[in-house]
Amino acid sequence: MSALKDTAKSAMQTAVRLTPDKWLPGATSDPLMHKHGLLGAPVSRVDGALKVQGKARFAAEVAMEGLAYAGLVHSTIARGRIAAIDTGAAEAAPGVGLVMTYKNAPRMKAPALFGTSPSAAGASSLPIMQDASIHWNGQTVAVVLAETQEQADYAASLIEIRYEVEPAVTSFEMAKGRARRPESILGEPAELEIGDAKAGLAGAATVVDHIYRTPRYNHNAIELHAATIVWEGDQLIIHDASQLVNATASTVAGVFGLKDHQVRVISPYVGGGFGGKCLWDHQILGAAAAKLAGRPVRIVLSRESVFRLVGGRTTTEQRVALGANADGTLAALIHTGVAAMTTHNACPEQFTFPARHLYAAQNIHVAQEVADLDMLANTFMRAPGESVGTFALESAMDELAEALKIDPIELRRRIEPEKDPTSGTRFSSRNIVEAYARGAEHFGWSRRNPVPRSQRDGEWLIGMGCATATYPYYRFPGATARITLNADGQAIVAMASHEMGMGTATTQAQAAAERLALPLENVSFEYGDTALPPGTVAGGSSQTASIGAAVIAAFEELVPALLQLAGNDSPLAGLKASEVEARDGGLGKIDDPQSHESYASILSRAGRKEVVAEAKAPMPLEMQKYSMHSYAAQFCEVRVNAVTGEARVSRFLGSFDCGRILNSKTAASQFKGGIIMGLGLALTEETLFDERSGRIMNPSLAEYHVPVHLDVPAIDIIWTDIPDPHSPMGARGIGEIGITGVGAAVANAIYNATGKRIRELPITLDKLL
Amino acid sequence: MKPFTYERARDPNEALRLVGTDGGAKYLGGGTNLVDLMRERIEAPERLVDVTRLSTEIEGKPDGGLVIGAAATNTALAAHRAIREQYPMLARAVLAGASAQIRNMATVGGNVLQRTRCIYFYDEASRCNKREPGAGCDALDGFNRMHAILGASSACIATHPSDMCVALVALDAVVHTLGVEGERSIPLVDLHRLPAGRPDIETELKPGELITKIELPPPLTKRSTYRKVRDRASYAFALVSVAAEVDVTNGKVRDARLALGGVATKPWRAWKAEEALRGQAATEPSFRAAAEAELVEAAGLRHNEFKIELAKRTLVAVLCELAGVAT
């Protein structure tokens, strides 16, 4: 975003803040937030049965006549040019129909980079297979189409390439030397100073000031990235595994010089997204090859290819300096640092975001830089920024509590802010102190001995730690919902949104049923297809709110339409939309149980099969008026082997404050999943990026260690369930917050167990010997 | 994967005949290692000869030892009653390896001959003397956290990854083979070679030579165990492992058989530690001295230096546990 736009944005924010609540569309409370019935109930996911029966068709399983399978060749150098490429043997191999390289690929525009417009989805802005240049080690340099996957893979192995190597920046140390300050960090200023933090730190009674490091991590959703692609005339159809269908369609259209409506993206099931299932080179290469070959193409990345062409969480080096006054309040909070990035992507890893909103301090300084490397574009990965940012910040808080000799929860209570410490806005709803108190009680925090290394069970040292988790509330503009209500009293709510396993289809059906006062089995939610009204990205834990706001808008259109159809012969005759509510499968006058008519009756009397209402959600002004965040207190008990240094988490509890919980079953799964991913971040996962070659050396699940069952202890989840008065359904995001704070909770527990403070993830046993 | 032919042998002689000696064929056990390597294009045999229908028997010998058919699965081995009772370290070692699914497929013969997990060996784009003699070794200055501190050379620092073999070398297992020159037997500890200048030559086996069975002498004592130290609680290769059998009488170590895994270029029999222990008081200081003796020649690199201390500590802890000495 340009500096000019930043200024315009902040002027708008100020204006919004001064506007009274009732003038803001969407900023008044959703009446649904206090309803108890379907909302919050532990409804099992609607697609569960299909999935366990293997009947849910994923992108790599869509049947199609005459399919060709794609095999890929990846570059083995980080930067340079293809000097010579010999595809002869591959072309002659059995079953091969086409070998595509930069020499014969169709001419395509570079994808529009994510963030440059609401409909841009490109993970990188580099042109794809348009010339001989190589930009990262692993870039796709050839695509082979064959009758079977095995033939394609074998033929791909026969392609011989000679490279002209050019000097590449593949060392973080080297890149750091010329780190730059980006224009903004996802629309927020890259640097922010309140007061004089340096002076505040210098004058503080107690200071902790350390560097924290986090490594690269890779996306390893169980479903491999895949697309089945067909051209029907000048229409392009992509069956994708996607968490942003509309932006993908629009960006791919731009690449091929088509109109948006000429590209349809369909993605009903996604086997894990986490920020990784966006638009990467493979969908575009698959579409290009399909065009060239004149037949449909299936492109399924191997696990190795996922590592080579789908980015992950980038490496960071962060400084957190905390200066405390004698009473435990903060004189200074400094959080600065640098993340590895490229010149052609837009993901600066917003690790300073938590420090902007969590704590009261007299002086605050946050600043982020990026260091450009010749590498695969890094990307969003579950709570980008907040996951690794809370590792640094919340480890530092623990260090400060230790230095001040006060309980870490008590420290956080003392620095609880009254309003947002950097924006100055009010919090929409913030109950982190309560979440800590309840979490501490459930977890048995009082049994923790603050003296490190004081609890032991044979060889095992035992410790407890806690940390704050936080993730912003987002609601993205542009979501449009359509409600179709038919004469049988069935409702279909539709939007081109996404189900990556979170339970979207289930929760939205629950919410719509509650809103329409219909039984759950009468309501279905359609999604995952750009032929439906447009949705927003399933990212930033925003989707539930984004859909919710659009459904409210559509409902507000539906009610007057129904009243009009009801006409003068209805018990509702003469009532205005503001005088009625959805009740018992129809509309009824508020506070008058007698005046009611069912939807079925209204429609049949009007001689209508159905009524359709479609509306776009209002702009998410609530985000500017309030400081809106999800919170949690994370508690960890760890056992560290005194002989070998092995660290095993033995108990974990997350106490969440995320507004209203809409489905207690799918929500608990989201929280647990986030925590488990956090255990990987804390203890086992690390992408081995060889800085000599810029090559990822462990592109497999055998060597990239995600936690296995034995690494995951019993996890307890509790929540405040206090509705947020300013969000649809009273709910804030729950998808990403679970991973935040976990790194620090584990590190803090390890410190309590061993007396060793580890400031570099992952905390492998060699660091604890 | 390069196209290949597949045949299944009905008996050892047929297997030998089908494989031939031209180097173009490989025996196929469970395929859990070989097929992966074929997919990664590290191995590219033209013919596969399936040997999983050869002997899977596990039989007691009159002297109290055991004979294990090379096609016995890892799961069957670990579940076998005589093994659990007489050789607990072997059952534990097998169960500490891989995952249940892989163990169900993996055979004893294949486990012995599985190849290293060095990430540079697995990566076509990296230099590796094992794959291409004389090419150089990218692990030396690369990510060498998993690599060997014992038995390495400037040409190769890759570890032998097997857990099972660590227990087997401690137990004095003998490998029986059938080759073009007939049957022979080789102590397992001599089967794998140190890399020296030729890391591509990994064992003493001749082209086409088939492992038919593995023989175990009677155990020294039933007090044996296997301890594996790794980065996650399951499904990870050993950073350090220890197989140990100790006979302690009247507070003295009468005899011990020890081996280390995860630290060496081959399953590592800890002869020096055994020597240092024999006749010593069964106390922590003598265990520590034995561990020190074994690791005198250990050499660490940038990322695996920690294994030296870790190996010593693990060895001492295991000895203390077996000897019933409190730590």
Ligand SMILES: Cc1cc2nc3c(=O)[nH]c(=O)nc-3n(C[C@H](O)[C@H](O)[C@H](O)COP(=O)(O)OP(=O)(O)OC[C@H]3O[C@@H](n4cnc5c(N)ncnc54)[C@H](O)[C@@H]3O)c2cc1C
């Ligand atoms: C993800 C993963 C994790 C793993 N983790 C561990 C671990 O933690 N610990 C561990 O010890 N192992 C581990 N393994 C390795 C596993 O134990 C081996 O893959 C397995 O034991 C090999 O047995 P196989 O029968 O499948 O061998 P194959 O793959 O069939 O064969 C391996 C080699 O042995 C040769 N061969 C097979 N049988 C004979 C014979 N009778 N005579 C001569 N040559 C023969 C083959 O030609 C081939 O060269 C892991 C493997 C994987 C994939």
